[in-house]
Amino acid sequence: MDETVEGRLIALRQALALVIAGEGREAILERLEVPVQTGAEDPGLDPGPAFAIEGAAAEERRLLAEAVRRISGD
Numbered sequence: 001m002d003e004t005v006e007g008r009l010i011a012l013r014q015a016l017a018l019v020i021a022g023e024g025r026e027a028i029l030e031r032l033e034v035p036v037q038t039g040a041e042d043p044g045l046d047p048g049p050a051f052a053i054e055g056a057a058a059e060e061r062r063l064l065a066e067a068v069r070r071i072s073g074d
Contacts, residue, residue: 007056032065
């Protein structure tokens with residue numbers, strides 16, 4: 001499976017689990033907006049697939065949080 005697709009699916013699964021567990025809006029946003037190190041901080045580092053997956057998951061979580069805030073009128 002492509003690393004980007006895998007990362008995005010992981011993020012969506014995590015968000016769905018928070019909703020099913022009954023977490024409130026603010027708690028979900030807090031979890032979605034946690035900054036993640038993706039390897040981009042060190043330009044000499046060869047990030048590899050694990051960082052690609054985590055980077056895609058972080059981007060998907062950011063997009064989800066952005067959508068929640070837009071829908072909520074924040």
